[in-house]
Amino acid sequence: MIRRHELDALPVRSALPALQEALEGAGTAVLCAPPGTGKTTLVPLALAGLTADGAPVRKVLVAEPRRIAARAAARRMAWLLGERVGERVGFTVRGERAVGARTVVEVVTTGVLLQRLQRDQELPGVDIVVLDECHERHLDADTAAAFLLDVREALRPELRLVAASATTDAEGWSRLLGDAPVVAAQGVSHPVETLWAPPERPVRPAHGMRVDPALLSHVASVVRRALREREGDVLCFLPGVGEIARVAGQLADLGAAGVEVLQVHGRAPAAVQDAVLAGAGDRRRVVLATSVAESSLTVPGVRVVVDCGLAREPRMDHARGLSALTTVRASQAAARQRAGRAGREAPGAVYRCWSEGEDGRLPRFPSPEIKVADLTAFALQAACWGDPDASGLALLDAPPGGAMAAARDVLTAVGAVDAAGRATERGVRMARLGLHPRLARALLDGAAQVGARRAAEVVALLSEEPPREYGDDLADAWRTARRGRDAYAGRWRQESRRLASALSGAAVATAATDAVGAGAPRDEAPSASPGSRGSSSPAPAASAPGENDDVAAGIVAALAFPERVARKRGAGAYVMASGTGAEVGDGSRLRSAEWLAVAVADRPVTAASARVRLAAVVDEETARWAAGALYAEAEEVGWADGDVVARSVARLGAVELVSRPLRDADPALVREALVDGLRREGLGLLRWSDGARSLRERMAFLHGELGAPWADVTDEALLARRDEWLEPELSRARRRADLARIDAGQALSRLLPWASGESARFDELAPERIEVPSGSRIRVDYGGDQPVLAVKLQEMFGLRESPRVAGGRVPVLVHLLSPAGRPAAVTADLASFWQDGYRAVRAELRGRYPKHPWPEDPAAAEPTRHTTARMRRG
Incomplete structure (x- = not known):
């Protein structure tokens, strides 16, 4: 018997006429209805004609983003009709199907919908498709919508399409569906009080899959506070299964106080999920849930929400080839959705485990999967x-x-x-096959090597990561799942059977013949080209009866992730073929293995290497076979450890297998290695005499003051013009020692402007030495910002103006020295110094050096390099 009282109480009923009208007219519609209004349950029943006597019956397909939501929606609709699931309402999720001949409303996951569209684009027999929770922007839902729009345009214009959203941000979907009408339903919303409950002490930001235990302890304490301060059941949002388990452990003592602690997530047993969704009994409940409870499920009896403020989103690190869920701050939209759960049936409260100031900095919406995922x-x-x-x-x-x-x-x-x-x-x-393409490849090719059943069992482990307590060794996790009696083991067995049945005899027989790279038997040389195709004969190590689990697990994991085969490079440290470093945890059996096939890894934000979460031990033969497309042999010549290193190297991606010294290396490669050495360590590798350094400084001075045709002689510029000045010496060099024998000054002189004839003025414009009045030729230092002439004061007597260089443009900075060669004065204007500064210097030095001349008029005095006595004798 149809439960009409419950159906009539659902708020979305008022929007049904407008929705029906939109579908009859445009054929598409966007339905906006808050959680709990009945958009997931009443709308499909009404569209199918099951709630009104005499209404035409239509086949309705409802697509949900999650398996738990698909099952729950089907059960709720069947209950409203007074039937069992599988009669007029059924569901199909991966590995589970409850559909009968009378079924007209079928709830499926978006993944199942994609499979059906790929098998038969017309969706025969289906009249209406409802894409539920499309605001969550899951990649499968976006893809299904795009395919369905193609079907409507090219094959079945009569197919009706509804995009159902729990938010009011529907404009984008309306445009996508061809300016589809937006139909809004008002929910029964009770006031929800917001209480800000940030941790008293700062907690570490979440990164990767890691959440600071201090935050989880704080969440548990907030749940206890909510139980004391409020009535009704408590719904607590946490990012994942691990965090739910940890908080549940901290709340275990609540059972003695008559409070039941339940866990809701995709891995929870069906019986637990049913108990949560069935409603409260005599005991008060604390429901610990992932984001699945934001909009996909309605948990009755909830009056209080505790929100930790975190969520899990997929991320792809393309540089390292690692794809995983990562913990992020929940968006403002998600926070609103979560808070709304407290006001579904009566006034409620939400405890937010962050400050009010932080709230404005949260992202407005979650990231669309298509932007961030693999x-x-x-x-x-x-x-x-x-x-x-x-x-x-x-x-x-x-x-x-x-x-x-x-x-x-x-x-x-x-x-x-x-x-x-x-x-x-x-x-x-x-x-x-309903798998990620990597796992589909491992299933097809692995079946040919280890058998269909074994391949299916290992791939089932890889398709849903085992619980952390199963360990990081894939083979051990496999053995644990075989003998396990937990919920994961049950799901694993079901998925294993599904995959084994999906492997038809024809698929297995032909899988290896059209494999790429790893299709060859493992005893075949891996140096074949990446596109080569091998025979379908099984791998030698995988053909014996009773084959070791470690070998089979390694083969399948390596087939799924060939670029993640990894070789040991230190205690617990590995390098993967992709070039990413990987580390195995202390105490793991994997640490003793020379080679691993890494199945699951994540990389903390601040870490250089990934952490291995799940891997299998393999040998080098398996690694080379599975990652055969990455195998390469090459001559490698480069600058390493301060010299040219020439080797013949065999590599598996970034993993070095074998290297041998190369005696007759390609001269061009040697030359590039030498240039790389000069670039890394500088031109100091050449032989720089005092004259060579002086030449470079003089050239640099003229370039800075006059520009062209005087060459730029910085390291960068010289390396860029190496062919003009460093040949042929560089071409004859083979190692660091050869560079040290190159006369840098002789080579550098090639950059003087010989062709224009300006080189003849080099000594005039930037003289290496300047003759002073005493007759001495003093070296000019061009190494600073201004040319410097360091000369004893007495040798400059009689010179009225400072010397100038660069064609008279630049005065030389004169460092006037005492008779002992110590600085006495610095001037670029000698005339001013004689007039103003000399008196003070004379007064200071004449008593210290009485044997030297100190005339009153130095500009008219005779210059000298000698004492007064020697001048008289002379």
Whole structure:
């Protein structure tokens, strides 16, 4: 029996006529309805004609972003109809299906919807598609919307499409759907009081998957405070499963006080999920949930929300080839959604674990996945759809070019697309497995090496990362899952069976024949070209009955992540073929392995190396086979450890396998290595005599004062013009010692303006020495900002003006020295010094040096290098 009282109480009912009218007219609509108004449950039933007697029955497909939401929505709709799931309302998620012959409303995940569209673009029998929670901007939902718009335009204009959002930011979706009408439903909103509850002491910002334990302890204390200060159930938002488990542990003693602590997330057992969504019993509840409870699920009985202020979003580090969830600050939109859960049934309160001042600095909306996530699966979907670069797809945000290029490289390497980016038959088969393309490749090629069942079991482990307590050794985690009785082990078995059944005999038999790079048997030389295709014979180490789990796990992991095969380079330290460093935790069995296939790793913001979360032990043969496309042999000549190093090197990506000294290196490579050495260590590697240094300083002076044709002789400029002045000496050099024998002064003189004849004026414009009145030729120092002439004061008697250089443009800075050679005065204007400064110097020095002449009129006196007595004898 239909529960009409509950249906009539749902606020979205008032928006149904406008929604029906929009679909009859435009064929598309955007429905904005706050959480809890019934947009996920009443709207599909009404569109299907199940809530009104005599209404035409239509087949409605509802797409949810999460499995837990899809199951919950189907159960709620079936309950409203007074039926069991699988009758007129059913659901299909990966690995689970409850649909019958009478089903007219089917709830699916967006991933399942994409699979159906790829198999049959027309969606035969479906009249209306509802994309729920589209405001969350999940990549699968954006992709499904783009495909459905293509279907409406080219194949089925009568197909109706509804984009349902829990926020009012619907303008973008309206434009995307061809200026679709926006239908808004008002929710029953009770007032929610905001209480700011920041930690008393600063906590470390979250990075990667790490959240400061101090923040989690604070959240637990805020939950206790909420229980004391407010009535009703408490819904606490946390970023992930690990944080939920930690806070649950800190709240375990609440059971003795009659409070039930429940955990809601995608990995929670179905029975727990059902208990949370069924409503409160006699006991008060604390529900610890991920963002799945923001809008996808309604938890009855909640009067208080505790918000930690964090969320998990996918991120792709393209430079290191690492893709993972990362912890970020929740957006303002998410915070509003979370707070609204406290006012669904009565006035409530939200405790926000951050300050009011911080609130204004939060991002307005969560980042669209297409902007930040790994796009490999999206690129394969687009290629299979016939639009490899996704340029023709109607998307709210275009995919970043760099991310698409990186994704296409991966798809090419695993044989999913051809050189033009079009999907191959193998790529289509991979897309239909419902896996990331890397895992699809590992399943297809791994089945040919270790058997379908083993490959399916390992890939199932890789498709949903095992709990942290399973450890970081993939083979050990596999053994733990086999004997496990926890919720994860149950899901793993179900997924393993699904994948094994998906591996048809034809797919396994032909998988290796169209593999790329790793399709060859493991005993075949890995130096074949990346595009070579090997035979389908199984790997020697993987063919024996009762094969070791470690070997099978390593083969499958290496096939999934060939650029992450890693070789040991120190205690617990590895380098992956991608060039990224990796570190294994203390106490891990993996630390003793020479080679690893890294399946899961993350890199803290401040760390140079990634942390290994899950990996398998492999041998070098497996690594070279799986990453065969990365194998290369080359002559490497470079500057290292202060000299030219020439080697013949075999590499697996960035991992060095073998190196041998190279005796007859390419002279051009040697020359570039020497230039690199000069660039790194400077031109001081050449032989610089005093004369050479003086020559360079004089040339630099003229360049600075006169410009062309006098050459710039800075290191950068000289290296740029090395062919003009350092040849042929550089071409004859082979090592550092040869550079030290090159006369820098002789080489540098080649840059003097010989062709114009200006070089003849070099000594005139920048004389190395200047003859002073005493007859001495004194060296000029051009190393400073101004040329300096350091000369004894008595030798300058009789000279009325300071010497000038650069054709008379620049006065020389004269350092006048005492008879003992110590500085007595500095002047660039000798005439002024004789008139004003000399008297003070004379008064100070004549008593100290009485044997030297100190005339009253130095400008008219006779210059001398000698004492007064010697002058008289002379």
